[in-house]
Amino acid sequence: MMRDFVILGSSIVTPPPNPPSSSSSTPSTTPSPSHRHRHRHHKPKLTPSHSHSSSISCTLQAPLNHYIHVHVHENASEFVPSLNVKLLAKEVLAGIRGRKVRAVIDSLKRVQELGGASSLSSHFDGHAMDLFSNECRRLVKSGQLEEAVQFMEVLAHFQLSVRELVQPLDIIKQCVCNQDPDLAVRYACLLPHAHILFCNIISEFGKRRDLVSALKAYEAVKKNLDNPNMYIYRAIIDACGLCGDFMKSRYIYEDLLNQKITPNIYVFNSLMNVNTHDLSYTLNLYQNMQNLGLKPDMTSYNILLKACCVAGRVDLAQDIYRELKQLESAGWLKLDVFTYSTIIKVFADAKLWQMALKIKQDMLSAGVSLNTVAWSSLINACAHAGLVEQAIQLFEEMLLADCEPNTQCFNIILHACVEACQYDRAFRLFYSWKGNKMLGSFGEGNNSKLEHGDTQTAITAPNSISRPHILSFAERFPFTPTIATYNILLKACGTDYYHAKALITEMKKVGLSPNYISWSILIDICGGSDNVGGAIEILKIMFDAGIKPDVVAYTTAIKVCVESKNFKQGLMLYEEMKTYEIHPNWVTYNTLLRARNRYGSVLEVQQCLTIYQDMRKAGYKPNDYYLEELIEEWCEGVIQDNSKIQREFSSSNFSELERPPSLLLEKIAAHLLKRVADILAIDVQGLTKVEARLVILAVLRMIKENYSSGHSVNDDILIIIGATKADETPSQHILEVQEAIIKLLQNELGLEIFPAKTRFALSDTSKLEIPNLTNLSIEALPGEKALTTTRRPAVLHRLKVTKKSLYGWLHRKVSIK
16 A cells, blocks of 8 residues: 655655554565565654654654655655645644754755645645745845745745745845845746846846946846846946946947847936947937937936036037927927036036026026026036126025035035135135024125135134024024035135144044045145145154055145255155055156256256156156256256356257157166266267257266266267268268267367277177167277178267366366366
């Protein structure tokens, strides 16, 4: 007779066989071999008195897989009808109560594989579902998401509703935090509103700036879609926008087109919104949308206006606005507050405050109330134009219209006062707002304009302010200062360092931490009072507070040093920046290069040239003309120390400087940044006669200064002018440069020079140190051996200044001193 099998967790309980009937006359027979084999693998039988009570105690005693493999696999057809579903349901509940959810999952999965217990759901009442819900919530709360989802998956297979077991967003948010998009999608597939949850999953990953997981979720969702889902496409495109990857949104759009899927208007709007920084691409999408027969809605036009605002295309924005007004008059569209706010911002950013005010009148005529963004843009438009009174008047109108201003509105007013040097007015407004009192006239701005740095009355107490009439908006419009608010006020301190420090202290008292901008402004205030020590102290305070100064803070401190004529300290800060791997910007380099208006020693020139080369390597373009002027003046000092003499060879007076501006400085740097002992030749190839003169004078001045410090001249100096083929006459350019050099060295400096020629073959390998000289062989100088080559050599034209001549010149210069 067939016996019932009870599945318990991961074990099987076999009820005892029916007792033998007294009327049975069936003879006893010897078991067959196959029967004996099966009998050896049977679990011990349970007596009737133990059939249920001992079944729970036997939970997890023997693996289900082992039992089914031995007992059922041989006769699986007998297993399904023999399953006691009622007892199975009881044992499932007992397993959940005992928190044996893993065993319950494994057992139910095995039953699922065998195709049994299809009526299991009918044995679970409301109490059982509450038990399941509590267990699922416990698993989710403890972070056991995988087991929670597996449990709900197996329950869903047996036609049990899992929708109310847990809050879907609780699991989705934890999956997002764990960066597990596959598990989130698996769970969403269990619920009837899966398509909504799919969008939530992708959006949540986008909000966390995790585009990789969002894309994985998108790919997993596509496998579960029977038809194109525009909500999903829009969600992933929006996620690309949140993560700042506009190119990925374009790839998704192209993939839809390749699959012959036509996006709807909402997908196009999301795609345009993500790409508003690229006006041409946005306009192309707009055109494609119309080509597909999709009619743009109000959102589409608002996004177009936003793209025009970003691109600064006021003309195109005006055309779109006129088109919208025509559509509105025809009854096709109704302009909303976002449309008006965007076009106002377009004009505000372009400082077209009169046109922005005209849009305001259009809004009021159309019965559209201005929102905070619209008011803020209008106030900003007047503030940018320097119209402080007009900006304050708009602010008053905003308050009278019962539109709650945000902190940005307050900050715009304060910034307008500071830019107009109305420092006292800015502080009076700030303290009146902080006291929750809105001034009707906002003080007497015209009479409170102070000179820069005069902040004696800037901290007038609120109760002493003259107020013709006060509008009380204390409860409706509270003012909460931000870090940006205090940064604006710091600028209003002028050169009053102690007042600025008091503001920093006040910031900390209200729970705000000064940021990089705050400290940089404070450092700049130190510069106004030549307080170099204060600037350095602020950098130290930042480090002590765990704030690593950024490039702006360091550059501001360097500027303070430069303005205080403390160039040495500025260089120390520059080196400190590089030590902390803070990359200087263009302002940093330019501040250092313009620190001096005259060079006194070769060390100063070397420092300048080092900064110049660092600037070039960093990819910034320096002001070569200014630097050339200073170095030219320094070079000419070899001949005449009086810098006020009008120089005949000033590079600014010659139109022949048609080379890249940096070539002269690079040549000088290549020579001056070497040790004197390493200078065996002066390479002026490719330079004009003026430039060649300056390079030679720079090297001679360095030699002179080093000689005065006790360094001797060890060798002759060679001057490389240019190269020609062996059988060719030197070019006119080479001859002119050579003539100018001879005139400089012989006539002006009194040095002895000799012509020399060097032969070299382009195919040979050279070991000389000069980069532009390859495989040299001297043929004209006595006592020097020439290099031979099988190729016909070229000729390198050069001049030689003897060591004896240099000593004579240096001795004369030292004696004159």
